[in-house]
Amino acid sequence: MTPLPSSPMALTKPPSASFLKKRKSQTLSSPMPSAASYLSALSQADARARNQNNTGRSPTSTPALSLSSSVTSSSEDTVLYEDDREFDNVDGLALPARPPTSEQVFTTVHTEFGHCADERYRYTSAHVPDSEVPAHVEKDPPYYILFSTYISYLILICLGHVRDFVGKRLHPSSYSHLIPKDTCYCEALRYCGSSVLLPTTLLPFTRLFPKYPGLYTNQGNFSSQGYAPLNSDFDSFYTRRLKTRLDECFSQPVTGVAGRTIVLLDRISPDYNHTQILTGNRTRALNISSYNYLGFAQARGGCADAVEESIKRYGISSCGTRLTGGSNDLHVIGEALVAKFVGVEDALISSMGFATNSTIIPALVGKGCLVISDELNHASIRFGVRLSGAHVRMFRHNDMKSLESLLRECISQGQPKTHRPWKKILLIVEGLYSMEGTLANLPAILELKKKYKFYLFVDEAHSIGALGPHGRGVADYFNIDPRSIDILMGTFTKSFGAAGGYIAGSKALIDRLRVHGHSGAYAEAMTPAVLTQVIASMASIMGVGLPSMGPSSSTTTLRLSSSSSTANGNAIEEEYSHPGPAPPSSSRLRRLAFNSRYLHNGLNKLGFITYGHPASPIVPLLLFNPGKMNMFHRMMKDRQTPIVVVVVAYPATPLVTSRVRFCVSAAHTKEDVDTVLRACDEVGDVLDLKHGLERGKRWSVDMICERAVEVAAM
Amino acid sequence: MNATSTTLEPILDFLARTLTTAETTFNKLPGSAVIQRYVKSSHQNDPGRTILELILFIFAVRTLLQSRTRADKNFIQFSDKEVDELVDEWTPEPLAQSLTPQEENDLAAVPIISGPNGPKPKLASTGKTAVNLASYNFTGLSGNEEIKERAVEVLRKYGLGSCGPPGFYGTLDVHMELERDIADFLGTEAAILYSQGFSTISSVIPAFCKRGDIIVADRGVNFAIQKGIQISRSTVRWFDHNDLKSLEEVLESVEKERKKRRGPLTRRFIVTEGIFEKDGAMVDLPKLIDIKFKHKYRLVLDESISFGTVGRTGRGLTELYNVPASKVDMLIGSVANGLNSCGGFCAGSQIVVNHQRINGLSFVFSASMPALLSVAASEGINILRNAPSILATLQENTQAARAILDRLDCITIPSHPASPIIHIHVRNTKSSLHPATAATIVPSTKPSNPTSIMPKDAASWDWDIPAEEKLLQDVVDEALVQGVIITKAKRLRGQEMVDARPSIRLAMTSALTKKETEKAVNVVKSALVKVLGKRR
């Protein structure tokens, strides 16, 4: 057989230097015949941008996407509202507050990506050199708030138990799934309905003194009752008695684009949240809840055009796993692009963000290894670590002292019992924590890394795209060489409006993960449509065009790439020391940075207690009392301009610190953030939430809106 | 005497006064009366009990205080300097070892498709088209124009990503529609959608099976199930691969064990696959259902391969055997494999599904599936419903392939004749042992140990994994030269509970005609004959 080119799967090297020179004259907007030339154009763009940076030119706004494919439909997309519905704009969401002037041409739908031409409302997300990274401080509310919170939970728990106690005797049918039974539940439901209800209605009181211990405990008369309940009483207590009360705030069905606004499918519950019925009505609401940081959740515009093109050409599915016939050229391009974007040698794309963690971590560590994990790490990380069989220790959230003392203890003590030295130690942190809005203290961690020789895994699910002057995550934010981090993981579900995740690192590492990670052999490959969205959105913030999807594409590509000699590759790679070379930051990045700081500082100035770093697009606002969650959610939704918010409570947060979590987007305009601030101001007064600042130091909401630029820069 | 009383008096006086103040303050505390009454009455009933409770109280306080201090006897106290030295001395292993030459070769040989995938895609490495018997495109939905059109429509309405987990504004109407479509298609009460097929069952199992519960699983279950079982921390018992008699024995032994221990009733599950990913064997579903009802177990059935590939319209094993799907408690399928989209589902009763909406880890903590992929899957169900000829073609092709391969004597095929994936093992020249047939050859009456995943005949497995991997890769390369893409079944050697025997895995598709299939399989056949013939 003919020898295949060496590892086309692992294409990482940019095309050879000579190739690059030949192409130098090519302009970005001309259609690119192949993936290879596309990648080379990418190098050029980066190089050009670096020159610009060197000459100290101030960043200019780049168009949302410099489109290079043959699609032209985007030019007609100067749409202000969608055509399928009449908008009277009572909610103020469909039309921009200030109509565009004649020379402003917006290429986005205002409901998806807000029109905001004012260049004052921009900011650059970057760490101020030599300043302290703010530690995670948990501001405490007054004691009466804490006290009433505890009391509320106490009442809820007592009431829940009383209701269970009485309910089980009076309405056993509604508890049938919690009771051991002799038939499987599918049939049991039917039986219970008739046989148990009858005596209940006739003789309710005899049920209070039951003869059947099996009704209450799992240790019933099991010879006749074969099926233990699916969830034991204790497990489900929280769900039934606490979460059900909040169900109104969760799993709200929606339709359309999760962009600047979102369309809710209204629902009602006739029976205290046991069932939810869709009414058939829809409400458009301001969406400050989706992880749409860069506003790429769009049905119009460059990315969507590219995806349409890709669906037409590639179809829907990749048909199989990466290693068994599911890889295509888009995977290769996507991985090369991601590697460049994050600034490391190589990257691996997987079709689900959760699975990226849960299937890759077991390939990194195993028995005899130690994983040190932040106590607030995401469920997917815990899942992966548990599968790996490695020993796990946790340190206090973002607390470098706690981390160091743990490291000292673990290294000096070695493995439990045997005291053998650990094979390796892997520290896993998140770049930006999704419930707290804190940033990993990367500078301090890297200091520790030098001394304690652990490997570092940073989950950038929320920070990639959302932080840093070039949108390249926490490393970019702190101006740290991404190569000093061993493993960079991220997801495309958030900033890029796509799905799936990536792992990036050295080539040797990534090649190993291709073979030994669970995804490669067993999980379906990412679909072409999603890949295209990833490539298009990422290229857009890098300021380069899209690869053409022409039929001639990439036959020559992989040959070219694989024949590019290592020497040349290295020469170019060195130029890629990140984060220097990057195009002037896209206006999306600067809008996001402004909106984040504006909302965060604005809420603080209004007097609320918030958590997290001001640069973080995730802004948690503390509510404390469980009862306020429902109220806050409903009061925001029932306003003239409805706003949908996410409330989070135990177990995602500690019991007392229930909170609302705002996720700011580049799609929001300054006026949208004003709307949110005004709403919070009013609701906050009603619900008594302003405990962060004394009355005298607070600003009025009008003052904040007026001096927005100043607030954002605070 | 008098002197002592005078000196004692102020002290006694003081004591009495403090006691009364303590008593009044105690009485002022809310709830003190209850405690008082409780202590009094319990003291009356049984004075010994007061002492016992006091001791208990002290004991509780002591353990509470103690847990603050280090309980670990193994802890060695080091000085700061010693710790520094130890830190300096410690050298970690490298993060990643480099690949072995064999692994490098395998990685380099992975086929990469240029452009759309389908029955005859273009290969990136050669630029030539080849017939594809490697990718999962069972019902040929990949490249279906109707689906593409619908997908574009949806894209223009929903954009691509959902940008949120289902709990937080990530539940789209199209997700609910697909869930309903799947439930209707299968005939279950409800279904729940996960955004990756592989991650589905490894979340479903731990959502229901907790520590102390019992899982009885097949020895041949796929990697995702193994991981789900591992995460669940339940007690596992294994039965012989696809051997329902062994299953019954294991169930009986579990019951005996429980009776002996008089343990409480726990949740009990049988976990197995419809068509096994590992070797293409098919489970006898009606019998399995009988056993499950007889022993009162819940059944978790992974139909990741069989859903969308067998049955008259592709409903899977339940349709093939004409068993109502509602009898399977948790039916897991892959939307990615079966409907050529992305994701997976678990179908079952409303209670089973709702439970997962809160407890299914990869459901709760992951963004929901892109809208257009969800609609593509709904459209796929529509097509399968209305065109049974697709499944008939797939079956025909499978039979045609088997007719050619079954006659070869240099290989063995463990797959069921109706299975659309066909695994090919090298026939062992020495003793021609094979797991499926080994049991009949080695007359061993002793059953396998249910606590170990290794079957009783594991000791007699004598295949040489690296050598067979290499041989099979040669076959794959040879077939590619002749214009047919096939692949080895990829395994994670070292991470799997049992190292499966190397195999080539063919995936049939209805997108090829019978003639084309026969032609392609004949190429595979001659490649097998050429490579394996050389061996002797």
Ligand SMILES: Cc1ncc(COP(=O)(O)O)c(C=O)c1O
């Ligand atoms: C830190 C972290 N990692 C991984 C994930 C999972 O990503 P995905 O939603 O793409 O599955 C999330 C998503 O919530 C996350 O916050």
